[in-house]
Amino acid sequence: MNISKKKFCIIGCGRLGVCLSVFLSQGFTPACFASKSPDSAKHAAAMAGEGIVYKDAVTAATACDLVFITTPDTQIKPVCDQIAKGGGFTEDSVVFHLSGALSSDVLKTAQKTGAAIGSIHPLQAFAPYERGQKSPFSGINISLEGADQAVALGREIVVALGAHSFTIPTHAKTIxxxxxxxxxxxxxxxxxxxxxxxxxxxxxxxxxxxxxxxxxxxxxxxxxxxxxxxxxxxxxxxxxxxxxxxxxxxxxxxxxxxxxxxxxxxxxxxxxxxxxxxxxxxxxxxxxxxxxx
The missing domain is CATH 1.10.1040 (N-(1-d-carboxylethyl)-l-norvaline Dehydrogenase; domain 2)
Structure with missing residues (x-):
């Protein structure tokens, strides 16, 4: 698995997707954006200050090895399935979602392509991003679970966000x-x-x-x-x-x-x-x- 460039893709450009793209900048680069609303993707790229807006999730995911699916919970599996079916994941991909209630199991179709899957959940409520605001990730606790490779990268991501990480078993995500x-x-x-x-x-x-x-x-x-x-x-x-x-x-x-x-x-x-x-x-x-x- 080679993600040395650490360029990442945001699929789903709501509050969390925008905040992640803005504040995950220490050693990581926002490169690709896609969202149900093209305007939301354009807004996220503008707030991040860089990155290309793609017309669909498959082409966006294809352009990056590190993919964050930051859609509403009900859309995580359908979006993952769509990307997997379209060939957007490879054995070099690492795929995360940021749901609190769902485990990485919801990303099984990505795993079947050889990708490492995991979930990252910030214990924080997110307001709409405003320029110049303090990072909502700073000092908070973030849970990690999933494949060993994904969890290892997840720890780097959490450090880059200025937060603290802890791991939980996949089966314990709901509780x-x-x-x-x-x-x-x-x-x-x-x-x-x-x-x-x-x-x-x-x-x-x-x-x-x-x-x-x-x-x-x-x-x-x-x-x-x-x-x-x-x-x-x-x-x-x-x-x-x-x-x-x-x-x-x-x-x-x-x-x-x-x-x-x-x-x-x-x-x-x-x-x-x-x-x-x-x-x-x-x-x-x-x-x-x-x-x-």
């Missing part, structure tokens, strides 16, 4: 992505829950967040320093069923849409608290009954 959703998206849901409760205390959202922010940051710091089990505090950790009972009565009355969520979270929080071994059996049983109702 890894679920973890990212819980840590990011569902954290938003939890804070929305908390802010909605404070709204019932006549605090508007902006003020409520300012009040909660030090507590949120302190909790994250404690998790980092001590781990989840030892970072847990509060009435469940203390076995205070009377306080939890009061919470539930108020939530059921004022914000019943959150009653089930509070109980589900409480049930799993109780499991964490119980794992420390310092809850008396009576308190544990009373809390379990409250969360079961």
């Amino acid at each position: 890894y992505h679920a973890a990212a959703v819980v840590a990011s998206n569902y954290l938003v849901t939890l804070e929305h829950f908390a802010l909605s409760l404070l709204k019932e205390a006549d605090l508007d959202e902006a003020v409520a967040y300012t009040i909660l922010e030090p507590l949120i940051q302190g909790t994250l710091n404690n998790i980092k320093a001590r781990g989840c089990v030892n970072a847990l505090t509060g009435p469940v950790a203390r076995g205070d069923d009377q306080i939890i009972s009061c919470h539930l009565k108020d939530i059921d009355k004022k914000t019943p849409q959150f009653s089930q969520l509070y109980r589900v979270l409480g049930k799993h929080t109780l499991e964490i608290a119980a794992s420390r071994g310092d809850l008396d059996s009576g308190g544990k049983e009373r809390l379990a009954a409250l969360f079961k109702e």
